[in-house]
Amino acid sequence: MDYQHLILEREGHILTCRMYNPPNQTLNTQMLYELHDMLNAVEEDHDLRVLVVTGTDDVFLRWMELTEMQSLAQGERQIDIPSVVNANHTLARRIEALPVVTIAAINGNVGGGGCEFSLSFDFRLMKDSPTATFALPQSSFGLVPGGSGAWYALKYLGRAKALDILLHGEFLEPSTALELGLISRLYSEAEFDAEVKAFAEKFAARAPLAMRGIKHLVNAGSNQDQLNFMAEEAKEIMKIIVSEDAQHALGMWINNPDPEAYKPEFKGK
Secondary structure (H helix, E strand, C coil): CCCCCEEEEEECCEEEEEECCCCCCCECHHHHHHHHHHHHHHHHCCCCCEEEEECECCEEECCECHHHHHHHHCCCCCCCHHHHHHHHHHHHHHHHHCCCEEEEEECCEEEHHHHHHHCCCCEEEEEECCCCCEECCHHHHCCCCCCCHHHHHHHHHCHHHHHHHHHHCCEECHHHHHHHCCCCEEEECCCHHHHHHHHHHHHHCCCHHHHHHHHHHHHHHHCCCHHHHHHHHHHHHHHHCCCHHHHHHHHHHHHCCCCCCCCCCCCCC
């Protein structure tokens, strides 16, 4: 498969995947299916020990492509909402289940679907740049997380903190995300690339059978109810994305993506 949005680089036991979708660096359905195809190769590569996924310039992934979400809700595309939600859920479960150590190298802004995607990795290493934010802002668009964001927030934060983060939908500074435990490490702009490389090399040099065994045990003990949760999340996103409120908010942001001007009026419809 020829990739439009992924750039792969292999060095020893480490595979680095750079996501590329200018100018907005959003997660669209084409990138989603390319990520699945890339994982097919990773699952068959028994010599691989570490997978690093990162973004381009100063953005990891902003969010799911909003124009696609709106057109999906309006039935204007050949694929449907359940198919995209299922592809997102399956991607998260596949990344968690990989026998290799997985690292999301968050090189700047990450939000929405991109944030949910990063939460499925074993480690999230983030660049501490002045403009970087970590956000699950779906409620600000009249939506709910559709890529397991609520599951991971509950898993990592507990009920009270998860509700606080998801209901407010605020853009968190990297230091706040680190304090909450949503990211694993925070590195300065100058040191980020070198620190990510060193972090990956450390695990590439460790005993692969032990790494795989530990991941298997931790996953077995922590994901017992994930499938049931994902089924409920899929029901909610399919119901809410077609609502008047969600379409109003998405349309307002798509037409003028200015946080100062973005003041949707939600009617509960």
